[in-house]
Amino acid sequence: MSAQHPEVSFRPATAADVDAIHATVAAADRIDHPTWVTPREEIADVFELSHVDPARDILLAIAPDGAVVAMGWAMLHPSQDAELHAYLQGTVHPDWRRRGIGTELIAWLFQRTTEMIAETGSGAEAAIFQYVDEGNADAATLGERLGLRTERWFSSMQRDLSQPVQGPPASEGVEVVPYTADRAEAVREARNDAFRDHWGSLPSPPERWAQFVNGPFLRPDLSTLALIDGRVVAFCLASVNEEDWEALGAPNTYIDLIGVVRDQRGRGLAPLVISRTLEAARDAGLEQAVLDVDTASKTGANTLYERLGFRATHRQQALVRRL
CATH class of the missing domain: 3.40.630.30 (Gcn5-related N-acetyltransferase (GNAT))
Structure with missing residues (x-):
């Protein structure tokens, strides 16, 4: 793992981390989109997908006490006949934001998604997507620093x-x-x-x-x-x-x-x-x-x-x- 940060360590996720990931995601949900929550089942499903390799595609930030304080998931859509779509998905626990953890995390995610696209050997058009709730301006800024630009709004x-x-x-x-x-x-x-x-x-x-x-x-x-x-x-x-x-x-x-x-x-x-x-x-x-x-x-x-x-x-x- 190339991600480094003075306050946390980074490591790949395993299926044993589902509950800890869900706790962090739920805490972020209450801030980023307070009218709905991410179910635990949705996180567990990710670890069962044949096109996801948690050791390569899911990164966790770990606090000194062992708690998961951030997670990121890089994913390449398995339908690749016409276009290649890769996705940056992740969040930082609200108590650990504005410490540079998100910057480290999204940089790793971006690198991983570009690797995924290159590994296909396809000449198809490719794009990297990041979806951000309107109130989470910091996440959008991080994406913009990597060259992503807002193309669409969803209500x-x-x-x-x-x-x-x-x-x-x-x-x-x-x-x-x-x-x-x-x-x-x-x-x-x-x-x-x-x-x-x-x-x-x-x-x-x-x-x-x-x-x-x-x-x-x-x-x-x-x-x-x-x-x-x-x-x-x-x-x-x-x-x-x-x-x-x-x-x-x-x-x-x-x-x-x-x-x-x-x-x-x-x-x-x-x-x-x-x-x-x-x-x-x-x-x-x-x-x-x-x-x-x-x-x-x-x-x-x-x-x-x-x-x-x-x-x-x-x-x-x-x-x-x-x-």
Whole structure:
């Protein structure tokens, strides 16, 4: 490890560090985005991915007492046919910020992601991404020092489920059903088609998709599919993490994915599946729905969500360096 700092030592992470990493991430969450928390399961999942080598890709900063006070994860997206996307992800415990630890950490992450890209031997276009919550200006500054520049803003939006839901009726030939596990692969294929022209999106590989749909948070009863002749043409997938409820101040569902396959756009399918999910969440006793949206989406998604009663709460910026 090349990272050095007078107050901490750096070492690779192992699966035995999951709880310590989660403690640091949770402390940072309360400062950086106080309305939601990172579940332990999400961190544990990283150590199970076949394309992640913790000994090379995950770095921890260790205090003299042995506590994890910062973590960083460098990741190259496993879908590499068209473009190479690498990601810098990490955080420093709030009590240890402004001591230069983040500077050391992100420099190591940047070096590791450039190595990952070079190791592919690919001539495809490559880019390094860093996502930063709007209030964390220090993290954005660190990225900018490495040549990353803000290319996009994403808004978190929230909806009060006590307000009436006014969705369109299903048109002839469209069947609206809850998500079921037997359609997992069909929904993945629909997701990859729907997001093919979205900024910064690459196909979701089977391994990561399985972690999502088979994980503890996806709620099939709240998630909605639109079918035409049995084909999945639109989807709204929602999850529930009860740890978020205290942070947000209300029982809520998070809408992870909304999409319409490209050859069926313009038929009102997105508001159709979203409305059914909102109604199901309300009927389940939840009080709020939350989602994130690209503010410059070509699909006009943010305008659609506003029409459905969502209101922006805070933003996240995407910084990119294209190589």
